[in-house]
Amino acid sequence: MSGATRPPEELVRxxxxxxxxxxxxxxxxxRELTEAHLAVAERQNPALNAWLTLDRDGALAAADEADRRLxxxxxxxxxxxxxxxxxxxxxxxxxxxxxxxKDLVSMAGGQCTAGSRILSGYVAPYDAHITERLRxxxxxxxxKTNMDEFAMGSSTEHSAFGPTAxxxxxxxxxxxxxxxxxxxVAAYHAPxxxxxxxxxxxxxxxxxxxxxxxxxxxxxxxRYGIVAFASSLDQIGPFGRDVRDAAALLHAVAGxxxxxxxxxxxxxxxxxxxxxxxxxxxxxxxGKRLGLPREYFVAGMEPGVEARVREAVAALEAAGAxxxxxxxxxTDYGLATYYIVAPAEASxxxxxxxxxxxxPRRGEGDTLGNYLRTRGEGFGAxxxxxxxxxxxxxxxxxxxxxxxxxxxxxxxxxxxxxxxFDAGFDALVAPTSPTVAFPFGARMADPVSxxxxxxxxxxxxxxxxxxxxxPCGLSDGLPVGLQLIGPAWSELELFRLGRGYxxxxxxxxxxxxxxAELVLADDPATPSPMxxxxxxxxx
Amino acid sequence: MxxxxxxxxxxxxxxxxxxxxxxxxxxxxxxxNHILDQYAVLAQLDTEAIPPTAQTIELENIxxxxxxxxxxxxxxxxxxxxxxxxxxxxxxxxxxxxxxxPG
Numbered sequence: 287m288s289g290a291t292r293p294p295e296e297l298v299r300x301x302x303x304x305x306x307x308x309x310x311x312x313x314x315x316x317r318e319l320t321e322a323h324l325a326v327a328e329r330q331n332p333a334l335n336a337w338l339t340l341d342r343d344g345a346l347a348a349a350d351e352a353d354r355r356l357x358x359x360x361x362x363x364x365x366x367x368x369x370x371x372x373x374x375x376x377x378x379x380x381x382x383x384x385x386x387x388k389d390l391v392s393m394a395g396g397q398c399t400a401g402s403r404i405l406s407g408y409v410a411p412y413d414a415h416i417t418e419r420l421r422x423x424x425x426x427x428x429x430k431t432n433m434d435e436f437a438m439g440s441s442t443e444h445s446a447f448g449p450t451a452x453x454x455x456x457x458x459x460x461x462x463x464x465x466x467x468x469x470x471v472a473a474y475h476a477p478x479x480x481x482x483x484x485x486x487x488x489x490x491x492x493x494x495x496x497x498x499x500x501x502x503x504x505x506x507x508x509r510y511g512i513v514a515f516a517s518s519l520d521q522i523g524p525f526g527r528d529v530r531d532a533a534a535l536l537h538a539v540a541g542x543x544x545x546x547x548x549x550x551x552x553x554x555x556x557x558x559x560x561x562x563x564x565x566x567x568x569x570x571x572x573g574k575r576l577g578l579p580r581e582y583f584v585a586g587m588e589p590g591v592e593a594r595v596r597e598a599v600a601a602l603e604a605a606g607a608x609x610x611x612x613x614x615x616x617t618d619y620g621l622a623t624y625y626i627v628a629p630a631e632a633s634x635x636x637x638x639x640x641x642x643x644x645x646p647r648r649g650e651g652d653t654l655g656n657y658l659r660t661r662g663e664g665f666g667a668x669x670x671x672x673x674x675x676x677x678x679x680x681x682x683x684x685x686x687x688x689x690x691x692x693x694x695x696x697x698x699x700x701x702x703x704x705x706x707f708d709a710g711f712d713a714l715v716a717p718t719s720p721t722v723a724f725p726f727g728a729r730m731a732d733p734v735s736x737x738x739x740x741x742x743x744x745x746x747x748x749x750x751x752x753x754x755x756x757p758c759g760l761s762d763g764l765p766v767g768l769q770l771i772g773p774a775w776s777e778l779e780l781f782r783l784g785r786g787y788x789x790x791x792x793x794x795x796x797x798x799x800x801x802a803e804l805v806l807a808d809d810p811a812t813p814s815p816m817x818x819x820x821x822x823x824x825x
Numbered sequence: 826m827x828x829x830x831x832x833x834x835x836x837x838x839x840x841x842x843x844x845x846x847x848x849x850x851x852x853x854x855x856x857x858n859h860i861l862d863q864y865a866v867l868a869q870l871d872t873e874a875i876p877p878t879a880q881t882i883e884l885e886n887i888x889x890x891x892x893x894x895x896x897x898x899x900x901x902x903x904x905x906x907x908x909x910x911x912x913x914x915x916x917x918x919x920x921x922x923x924x925x926x927p928g
Contacts, residue, residue: 411901505882518880544889550882622864633841640842642916644905653917658844670843674853675860677841678829691867693877698870700878733856734863750881774882 294322302477302531306379312360316382320349320426323384327428327475333807334451335815336460336469338389339397340429345384348426352382355424379534379559381424386470386479389430390437390513391522393417400513401435401445401463404639404664406646414511415546416480416522416539423538428476431466435666436636437487437515439463440739443730444668448816452495453801454764457818458723461491461739464525468495471525472801478535479525484515485624486719486743488523489755493718493767496757496801498532498784499525501743503774504750505550506536508543516631517548519624519747529756529784533558536777555778562782564789571786572606574712581617582716582742590761595717598758598768598787602715605790609715614702619695620745625737626679626692627748632669633676639664671733700749707773713783717742718755718767726815727822746771754780756787759796829857 297319300308308314324342331337359373387393390400392410394417399405413421420427434444442450442465452460453473460469464481468491471479481488483501492499500523507522514520524535537558542551562570578599583592603609641647641660648663649656665673679688706714720741729736746753751771758768768787772780791797806812813821829837834854838845845853899912908915 408905411897411904503882504880505884547886548880548882548884550884616870619866619870622867625860626864637842641907643914645907647907651917653919654842655844656917657842661842662844662846665843667849670845670849671853671856671860673841673843674834674837674857678833678837678857681837681840688864690877691872693879694872694875695867695870696878697875698872700881732859734859737860737863748881 294325297322298326298474300477301528302383302526302534303379305383305477306381309356309382310374310377312356316349316352316356316426317346319382320345320384320428323428323474323476326473327470330473330475330804330807332810332814333456333812334453334469334473335448336431336450336466336473336475337386338399338430338432338447338466341396341427345426345428348421348424349382352424352426356382378423378538380420380478380538383425383478384428384476385420385425385535386428386431386467386476387417388433388464388467388479388481390433390482391417391430391480392511393427393430397430398513399447400437401433401447402665402669403446404645404661408644410511412511415508415543417511419539425478425538431464431470431479433466434463434487435669436513436632437463437482437484437520438632438668438672440486440490440736441724441729442466442491443726443819444666446666448814449726449819451807451815451818452723453804453807454496455723456803456806456812456815458725458764459494461494461719461723463487463491465491467525468492468497468499471495471527472497473804473807477526477531480522480535480539481525482512482515482520482522483743483747484519484521484628485747486740488525489743489753489767489769490719490740492525492755493757493769494723494765496765497525497527498529498757499523499755500532500536500777500780501746501753502536502540502777503752505548506540506552506752506775506777508541508546508549510543510545514635516628517635518631519628521747529781529788530561533561533781552775557778558781561785564792567782567785568605568789570782571602571790574607574783575710576602576607576609577612577706577711577714578609579614579617579714579716580611581614586738586741587717587720588722588761591717591719591721591766594759594761594766595715595768599715601790602787605786612706612711612714614706614745616695616698616702617745620699620748621737621741623692623695623699624740624744624748625675626688627696629672629676630679630689631676633673633680636665636669636673668733696748699745703745703749703751703771712772713776713780714771716769716771718769719743722761722764722766726819742769750774752777752780754784756784758787758791759794760799763802829854829861
């Protein structure tokens with residue numbers, strides 16, 4: 287039934303949309319695809335620590351079900367004697383294909399740790415909205431990925447279960463907080479993965495691992511069943527190795543859900559599944575008006591990153607886009623504003639972890655003592671810092687000086703973006719991260735240095751806008767990300783621009799390079815990220 | 826802007842119901858003050874006439890019909906509770922004297 291059998295190493299390197307084509311043509315089965323990805327993930331996870339759980343049995347059951355549906359659709363087509371199998375044409379591009387979920391997405395009957403010890407032993411009693419959607423369209427969920435605890439961090443080093451390694455350089459971070467999901471896609475463990483982005487937690491790891499990641503407009507994807515961090519900022523989004531795959535995954539999970547009152551009743555365009563081919567995509571760049579915000583090229587930016595981003599801008603101009611330098615004058619206030627608003631909301635959201643209804647309960651039996659020990663022992667250092675900051679910013683006498691002030695500055699930050707989009711810019715072009723992937727430990731001693739990792743991404747969350755990170759080359763052998771920022775609900779336009787950039791750089795040498803240390807990740811003798819960090823600390 | 830003293834750090838930890846060690850309190854005093862220093866830039870902005878932004882999408886509240894719908898089975902919900910009995914979650918008694926101030 288299957289045509290020429292392709293080796294697993296080859297299968298997993300196909301783009302997701304090519305896997306779908308092969309699957310629909312019955313050249314490969316969902317089981318073969320799933321087995322191939324599980325094999326790579328299981329072999330490399332000791333060295334990468336991208337996965338907190340791999341659900342081999344559940345994934346294979348979902349794959350077999352997909353294969354049964356395909357066979358039924360195929361035989362109906364045969365009986366009817368028609369060429370195009372009815373049923374197969376209606377399948378979503380994610381049908382039968384592997385997906386990874388960040389371990390803060392609920393899957394009924396499975397763990398959902400959010401990277402924290404305080405949720406160890408917790409079993410999700412229901413599916414998140416996006417889990418339901420993925421199951422309903424026949425996707426194969428492989429497992430749950432590593433993350434900074436409660437999505438607080440930019441390196442995945444704040445996970446209670448050890449850091450994730452970057453497949454480009456195993457001694458370096460993949461970014462965070464969705465570092466496990468980014469590494470899983472970059473290392474070919476899955477063609478698709480889900481992350482969440484509160485201040486850059488999809489875009490920054492996408493940039494640092496050389497893949498595509500989108501933070502959708504606030505309200506685009508229902509957050510029902512997702513562990514909350516900062517509720518006015520959190521948004522779920524897709525990772526893929528190319529723009530088409532990321533767009534297909536957004537299409538799969540986006541849209542109104544009555545169980546999340548912040549999910550918006552805005553139509554999700556089906557054109558997300560029909561992005562233009564190279565020739566058309568390149569042509570569509572002509573006449574686009576792009577802004578280059580000067581505040582995003584400042585202190586701390588690595589010269590190699592700036593060079594790649596400016597080369598990308600030159601390529602877009604050469605393809606007929608006009609790029610004008612613009613100003614987002616309140617950018618420099620973004621960090622302070624974010625680090626008031628996000629911790630304040632987090633301190634309220636995380637009050638629920640008290641050892642009463644779920645999670646471990648510690649203490650000697652009196653209520654206050656139980657709270658203090660359960661929370662003191664259950665949360666890691668970064669989460670405690672943020673809870674402390676947020677509690678302080680909201681406490682009597684400081685509310686106006688910090689939280690209210692930050693909300694007002696948030697208005698100014700949002701107005702900066704509104705002004706440019708009202709003036710007719712199609713999108714803004716900027717670096718995603720001021721640096722390439724940094725070594726383990728480099729930013730752990732100084733929290734502010736870690737916070738600066740997201741200087742170019744967090745204003746976008748403050749304004750609720752969509753931001754797309756796409757790879758734009760390497761600096762010192764490590765990936766650099768280009769960020770495209772658009773007005774609210776402009777995801778389709780951002781993906782089309784991203785396709786355009788892919789098309790005009792399709793022949794670039796760096797596109798042919800794989801993550802440099804995948805071979806090392808295959809070697810069982812390679813130390814785990816935990817061993818690397820311990821060795822670093824011992825030096 | 827304000828500087829946090831050690832006793833204020835302890836007070837905030839109590840408000841947040843975080844039981845912290847001496848070492849943690851000491852470290853946090855330094856770290857929190859370092860972070861608060863970053864907030865100082867906000868004082869440069871005159872925001873007197875600026876309205877606050879609490880959310881970024883213009884959605885209005887929509888009321889749904891008040892109809893009964895199935896919810897999760899009690900057993901499924903209680904499976905995660907550290908201690909439960911007869912369909913209830915068991916918690917420490919809060920009405921008897923514990924010899925501790927509630928704060």
